[in-house]
Amino acid sequence: MASDTASPGADEQRHSGRCLCGAVVFELRGPLREVIVCHCVECRRWGGHAAAMTAVSFDRLAFVKDHGLRWIDSPDSELRARRGFCGRCGSSLFWQAPERDTISVAAGTLDGDPGIGTAGHIWTSQAGGYYELPDDGLPRHSRGTG
Secondary structure: OOOOOOOOOOOOOEEEEEOOOOOEEEEEEOOOOOEEEEOOHHHHHHHOOOEEEEEEEHHHEEEEEEOOEEEEEOOOOOOOOEEEEEOOOOOEEEEEOOOOOEEEEEHHHEOOOOOOOEEEEEOHHHOOOOOOOOOOOOOEOOOOOO
């Protein structure tokens, strides 16, 4: 669990989010990364389809409530990532690789309009055969972004 003990500035961006049942409620402080859509097999299995994730520095994530938060290792992740979810309702919430100082947050869990767009698609080589990648003009990477 991460928490920022420093008091944020008055002009600092804040975004709130939660799981479906409200057992996990969090706040993100500071700017969010544009959304990246991941089409890898693990993300599709994790959430039932491609994952749309934003990100923030891990130290900028604070939990208001984490009564149901659980973590599971992502078994085939080449980055040895783990995934955070609500143990009560099953909502997919987070993706985190241990060598990175950021945490990916499921964009659909954020409250309101976070004011960000989609930057591109990753792991397109593993996209499901049941859908076509959108013709949105955004960058595509057959693997991760590196």
